[in-house]
Every structure is written in C-alpha cells, then in structure tokens.
Amino acid sequence: MDDRKKNKEAEKVTITPSDESTSEKGHLFGLDETIESIKDAISDFESGKILNIAIIAPSYAGKSVLVDEIVNIYSHEVTKVSFSSIITDKEEIPLSEDQSKIMIFDNCHYLYMRKIGGFEVLHAFLNMVLEQDARLCISTWNIHSWNYLGRVLDIRKYFPVQIKIPPLNSSQMKEFLLSEYEDGEILFVNDVEAEDKQIFHVVKKPLAEKATHGRIKLYTLKVNYVALRSLLMNKGTPDETAESIIIKEITRISRGNPGVAKKLWKKWLEYPIIKTSNIDKFSPSINIDVDSRFILYLILSMGYIKKCELNNIMNWKCSVDDIRINMILFELLNQELIQINDEYYSIRADKLHLVTKYLEDCRLVW
Amino acid sequence: MVDLETETGNIITAFEHIDANAVLISVGIIITAVLLSKIIAFVLTKISEMSWKYRLHIKTIIPLSKVLIYSLAIYYIISTVFALAMNQLLLLSGLIGAGIGFGLRNLFEDIAGGVVIVMEKTFQVGDIIQMGKYYGEVKEIGFRSTRIVTPNDDLVSAPNNLVFTECVATGNAGSSEMMASFDVYIDNNADADMALKILEEAVVTSRYVFISPTRPVVILLNDHPFYKSLKARAYVNDLRDEFLYRSDVIRRTWNEFHKVGIKAPKAQILSYDENN
Incomplete structure (x- = not known):
C-alpha cells in the first residue's frame, strides 16, 4: 500500500544510494530464508548464470518490504520499477535505458488485463525479460494473478526461480505483533473460560420467517468450533495462557499473513488490553451474483484497482454499465468484503481469506 | 423336494397369520423409509448446493442412501414383521420374481437399471448427460426413473x-x-491468425472457464470451400454455466471481430459435425 501511494505519480522509482533506503532490517519477520534464496540466485547471476526470479505473494504478505530489503542490500546494482496501476501501453514500461545489473519490477500483475487484447503489454515485458543477457530480472506478482498466468501463458518458464513468501508461524507472529511494544506493555486477558468451553449450543432459529413472521422456531445445535478445536488440539495443555490463545488464533485466522494479522490485532486490541472474547469467530457467508463474483476476483488478483480499470476489463462503457459497476461495488462495500482508499478498491485484510476461499469454491481462483 | 414343500407351506402359514397389526407396522416402516430418504436427500442437496467444490461428490451419496434405506426397510418388514427365516426369504423372493416378473417386467427392468446406475456409477446426480434423446442435468436417480432437467428447464x-x-x-x-x-x-x-488469437483470448479470459494442465484450452481451425470454421474446446468451471460460457465467449469474440474487420461468411454454413 505504501509503495502504491509512493509511486502514484511516477511509475518508475530508481533507488541508488543505500542511505536513502527506507526499510529497516528489524521489520523483516520470517523472511530470512527468502532473502537467502534471492541472494543465492543473485550470486549465481554474478557467476554467469541468469535465473530470473519471481516473488509471489498474496496481498498484505510483505512483498514490498522484501523488495525494499533487496534494494537495500544491492543498492548500487539495482533499479526498481514499481507499477502502481494497470499499464495499458507497452511504451509505459521503462525497458533498457537503465544500465543497472539487477532490475526489480514490483507488482507485475499490473501488466495484464483479463480481457481480449489484455496481454499485449505483458508479452512485450516477457519478451524484454528474455532479451536481457547481462541483467537479472526480479519480478513480484500477486499470487492469484501468477496462478492464472501460469495456466494461461505458462509464465513460470520466464522466471525459473520462483519464491513464495512463507506464512509466519506462531512464534514469528508473536515477535512481529509485539515488536512495536515494550515488554509487558500489552495485557492479554482470557475472559471466555466459562461459557466458551461448551462445544454445542442450542440455538433457536425462526422457520420460514417471512411466512410465519418468526412465530415458529426451530431448535438447532450450533457447534463451537473454537472450543472443539482447542479440545482436540490442546489436549494436555489446559492451562494455555491468554497470550498463546490469542496469538494462535491470529496466526490461524490470518494464515500467517502479517498484514492480515496486523489488521486483526488492531481490530481486537483495546489498548493496552487484548481479550480472548474479542476474537471474532463469526465468518459470514458470501452470497453474490456472477458479475459481482468476477469483480471480486479482479480486485483480489490485482490487489488494488480503480473503478475505471474494472470498467475497462469488463468492457463496460455505456452509462447503464456505469450504474451496474456502481451497484456491484456498493454491494461489495456494503457486505464489508472490499474497501476503497484513494480511488483504489482492495479486499479488506480481515476478509482476505474468506474471499479467497469463496472464490476457490466458485473456481474463479485456481 | 419335501423341504421345499415344507418351506412353501411355512410361508403360506406365515402369510395366513398376518394380522392387521403387522400390516400397520409394515405401512409405518415404509412411510418412515420414504420420509427418511426424502429428508436425507433434501439435507444432502442443501449441503451440496452450499459447497460448489464438493457438490457432485455429496450428491453421489443420495441414490446410495435411498437404496440402503429401502433395502433395510424391506428386509426389516420381511424378517421381523412377517418373521421369515433366510431360506424362506429366498424362496419368497423367487416366487414373487417368477409370479410378477412377466406382468411387471418393465418396472423390474427399471429397478434393475436404477441399481446398475447407482452401483456402476454410470452417471451421478448433478452430471450433465445425454440419455436416449434427452440432454440435461441429472436431478434425481430414482428406482424407476432418472429425472433430467433439460436446457429449456423441462x-x-x-x-x-x-x-x-x-x-x-x-x-x-x-x-x-x-x-x-x-x-x-x-x-x-478473413485473417485466420487474428481470428484464432481473438477466440483464444476470449476463451481464456472468460469468467466461466477452468484451465489446468489436464484441462487445456484447444483452438482449432478448419477450412471449408466457402468459409473457415474455428472450434474452441475448453472446460467450463461449473457445468451449469455451459450455455452462459458459450454466450459470453461468442459475444466478446464477435465484438472483437467487428473491430478488426473479421466478417461472417456469406456462404451457407454446413454443419461442422456433419462434415467430420
């Protein structure tokens, strides 16, 4: 997000002296092995072997932080080109005028559109990558765009080294979340011991609400999956601390994604207290039509996208279509699946995995 | 021979001793079996519709559960309510089969067909099939018939x-x-290369398409005396969207063809399939 804002005006950002770099080593959590893999590929390049690298990650996973770190390490040899919105003209790609040994192309998923004629820019870029015989190209991609392009264009062949940013485990997540606080500054409280250890709850649900006006109620059993899971997984550790429960839950819900975890942390934290009762166990079901589903997929696979870009991909040009896209975006905003920030629509961090799972089930995410 | 006569006599005696109570219990068991199979089918259908990914897998269980429930109900009625032993049961089956086999031959053929469909998995609930002259999605596999919803919603x-x-x-x-x-x-x-490229891009960018290493997109060109034909073969991500997929791809393809000046043939089209 920071990169997007930073590069909003200029699509190409060149970083030269290392003292101008912005990221700090202390902010890199769980990326040590990834950085080592990239360093190995760069060493191979220095010994004459060109193996272009693709860094693949979902939104909020820390892709930009990783790229900044590489720029820091190799500041005198690197040119970073960051794309912040969809590139529609291949002339907009800064190609060979720069003489840096290593080129980093950030957010390469902005080089294609899922429409007829939407691959021209990407083809030109891939051709440029192949023509580089004395340069190493490092590219970063949204994982969903990468998977799509993998099936459609076999894009893996252009980038023999593919590095997926790994999810954080519980201990890395703890270190990451508490890094900005002093020791003991945050108080973890377990206030759900009594009621939430029940695995089954009897719930009353109105039967055919419209017809019966809620007069007839159906009794159903609701399973408390959190309690059931803790019963099955934490057997033998009944005295688990509130801190451990909260960190584990955040890691599980965010699937180790630091950006999502941070969002959940901020949502649940009532500074300086964080309670287990704040853990949001409810995951709503998504019920949207085919067009909305496809728009949701486009937002997910691009990370951040403008309304005019969505219109362009959908090939919706007339005023009726404008009403249509407004209605769809309104519905998605209303269901709190997406957010709008500075004209750019993106999936809400706390709904990222819910949306991904839904689109996987619809087979839009492969 | 004597044993057979004895067993037949026992069966006749057993049937002579059937009282109203036994008949009522049997009717109750049959109603329970019917209701239970309907409830299970309803619940499984609801669950399957909620899960796109496992829809067809869940629906596979429906006909199997019906076979199981009805078989258990029949077995329970005969063995417990009428209290017949296994050898008497077999004999009764033979007698019934011989007695009504000719009269209700078609019905028994249908039931046997139903068992074959379920056991052999010739097709499953949710599949798109062509059976005889009918084409559509299988909604239900019953004992006697298979219900298919055609593209016209019949x-x-x-x-x-x-x-x-x-x-x-x-x-x-x-x-x-x-x-x-x-x-x-x-x-x-018309420029065939351009047409092939446009059609391929229309297919791979469709919101209904599903592509994987085992589900590739294939675009073919065929030449005819007065026109060229392009065939697009791809997988639709949900079989229910087959016609929406075709419409989506064809609409976008022709929009693009018009932009680049690719025209429809002037000659009368002969069916591609007839020529191949």
Whole structure:
C-alpha cells in the first residue's frame, strides 16, 4: 500500500544510494530464508548464470518490504520499477535505458488485463525479460494473478526461480505483533473460560420467517468450533495462557499473513488490553451474483484497482454499465468484503481469506 | 423336494397369520423409509448446493442412501414383521420374481437399471448427460426413473432401463467442470491468425472457464470451400454455466471481430459435425 501511494505519480522509482533506503532490517519477520534464496540466485547471476526470479505473494504478505530489503542490500546494482496501476501501453514500461545489473519490477500483475487484447503489454515485458543477457530480472506478482498466468501463458518458464513468501508461524507472529511494544506493555486477558468451553449450543432459529413472521422456531445445535478445536488440539495443555490463545488464533485466522494479522490485532486490541472474547469467530457467508463474483476476483488478483480499470476489463462503457459497476461495488462495500482508499478498491485484510476461499469454491481462483 | 414343500407351506402359514397389526407396522416402516430418504436427500442437496467444490461428490451419496434405506426397510418388514427365516426369504423372493416378473417386467427392468446406475456409477446426480434423446442435468436417480432437467428447464423422467438399451454420454463424469466446445464461422478472406488469437483470448479470459494442465484450452481451425470454421474446446468451471460460457465467449469474440474487420461468411454454413 505504501509503495502504491509512493509511486502514484511516477511509475518508475530508481533507488541508488543505500542511505536513502527506507526499510529497516528489524521489520523483516520470517523472511530470512527468502532473502537467502534471492541472494543465492543473485550470486549465481554474478557467476554467469541468469535465473530470473519471481516473488509471489498474496496481498498484505510483505512483498514490498522484501523488495525494499533487496534494494537495500544491492543498492548500487539495482533499479526498481514499481507499477502502481494497470499499464495499458507497452511504451509505459521503462525497458533498457537503465544500465543497472539487477532490475526489480514490483507488482507485475499490473501488466495484464483479463480481457481480449489484455496481454499485449505483458508479452512485450516477457519478451524484454528474455532479451536481457547481462541483467537479472526480479519480478513480484500477486499470487492469484501468477496462478492464472501460469495456466494461461505458462509464465513460470520466464522466471525459473520462483519464491513464495512463507506464512509466519506462531512464534514469528508473536515477535512481529509485539515488536512495536515494550515488554509487558500489552495485557492479554482470557475472559471466555466459562461459557466458551461448551462445544454445542442450542440455538433457536425462526422457520420460514417471512411466512410465519418468526412465530415458529426451530431448535438447532450450533457447534463451537473454537472450543472443539482447542479440545482436540490442546489436549494436555489446559492451562494455555491468554497470550498463546490469542496469538494462535491470529496466526490461524490470518494464515500467517502479517498484514492480515496486523489488521486483526488492531481490530481486537483495546489498548493496552487484548481479550480472548474479542476474537471474532463469526465468518459470514458470501452470497453474490456472477458479475459481482468476477469483480471480486479482479480486485483480489490485482490487489488494488480503480473503478475505471474494472470498467475497462469488463468492457463496460455505456452509462447503464456505469450504474451496474456502481451497484456491484456498493454491494461489495456494503457486505464489508472490499474497501476503497484513494480511488483504489482492495479486499479488506480481515476478509482476505474468506474471499479467497469463496472464490476457490466458485473456481474463479485456481 | 419335501423341504421345499415344507418351506412353501411355512410361508403360506406365515402369510395366513398376518394380522392387521403387522400390516400397520409394515405401512409405518415404509412411510418412515420414504420420509427418511426424502429428508436425507433434501439435507444432502442443501449441503451440496452450499459447497460448489464438493457438490457432485455429496450428491453421489443420495441414490446410495435411498437404496440402503429401502433395502433395510424391506428386509426389516420381511424378517421381523412377517418373521421369515433366510431360506424362506429366498424362496419368497423367487416366487414373487417368477409370479410378477412377466406382468411387471418393465418396472423390474427399471429397478434393475436404477441399481446398475447407482452401483456402476454410470452417471451421478448433478452430471450433465445425454440419455436416449434427452440432454440435461441429472436431478434425481430414482428406482424407476432418472429425472433430467433439460436446457429449456423441462423436467424429463427417463426410465432407468434405457441404460441397457441406449448409449449414455456424460459430459463431466462426476467432475464439476465440463468440456464445452463450439464453432465460430468466418469469411474465407478473413485473417485466420487474428481470428484464432481473438477466440483464444476470449476463451481464456472468460469468467466461466477452468484451465489446468489436464484441462487445456484447444483452438482449432478448419477450412471449408466457402468459409473457415474455428472450434474452441475448453472446460467450463461449473457445468451449469455451459450455455452462459458459450454466450459470453461468442459475444466478446464477435465484438472483437467487428473491430478488426473479421466478417461472417456469406456462404451457407454446413454443419461442422456433419462434415467430420
């Protein structure tokens, strides 16, 4: 997000002296092995072997932080080109005028559109990558765009080294979340011991609400999956601390994604207290039509996208279509699946995995 | 021979001793079995519709559960309510089979067909099939007939014995995705390379398409005396969207053809399939 804002005006950002770099080593959590893999590929390049690298990650996973770190390490040899919105003209790609040994192309998923004629820019870029015989190209991609392009264009062949940013485990997540606080500054409280250890709850649900006006109620059993899971997984550790429960839950819900975890942390934290009762166990079901589903997929696979870009991909040009896209975006905003920030629509961090799972089930995410 | 006569006599005695109570219990068991199978089918259908990914897998259980429930109900009635031993049971089955086999031959053929469909998994609930002259999605596999919803939303009950006499084609064989192919015809003077590129991009960018290493997109060009035909073969991500997929791709393809000046043929089109 920071990169997007930073590069909003200029699509190409060149970083030269290392003292101008912005990221700090202390902010890199769980990326040590990834950085080592990239360093190995760069060493191979220095010994004459060109193996272009693709860094693949979902939104909020820390892709930009990783790229900044590489720029820091190799500041005198690197040119970073960051794309912040969809590139529609291949002339907009800064190609060979720069003489840096290593080129980093950030957010390469902005080089294609899922429409007829939407691959021209990407083809030109891939051709440029192949023509580089004395340069190493490092590219970063949204994982969903990468998977799509993998099936459609076999894009893996252009980038023999593919590095997926790994999810954080519980201990890395703890270190990451508490890094900005002093020791003991945050108080973890377990206030759900009594009621939430029940695995089954009897719930009353109105039967055919419209017809019966809620007069007839159906009794159903609701399973408390959190309690059931803790019963099955934490057997033998009944005295688990509130801190451990909260960190584990955040890691599980965010699937180790630091950006999502941070969002959940901020949502649940009532500074300086964080309670287990704040853990949001409810995951709503998504019920949207085919067009909305496809728009949701486009937002997910691009990370951040403008309304005019969505219109362009959908090939919706007339005023009726404008009403249509407004209605769809309104519905998605209303269901709190997406957010709008500075004209750019993106999936809400706390709904990222819910949306991904839904689109996987619809087979839009492969 | 004596044993057979004795057993037959025992069965006749057992049936002579059937009282109103036994009949009522039997009717109760049959009603319970019918209700139970309906409830299970309803619940499984609801669950399957909520899960796109496992829809067809869950629906597979429906006919199996019906066979199991009805078999248990019949077995329970005969063995417990009428208190027949296993050898008497077998003998009774033989007698019933011989007695009514000729009169209700078609019905028994249909039931046998239903069992074959369920056990052999010729097709499953949710599959798109061509059975006899009917094409559509299988909604229900019953004991006597299979219910198919055609693309025009007609509900067709096709007798199960068609599996013995007709070829049954299934488009997806238990998978959620299904191959959908269609042809686009262009003028002989049109730029075929450009047309192929546009059609391929229309297919791979469709919101309904599903592509994987085992589900590739294939675009073919065929030459005819007065026109060229392009065939697109790809998998639709949900078999229910087969027609929406075709419409989406064809609409966008022709919009793009118009932009680049690719025209439809002037000559009368002969069916591609007839020529191949």
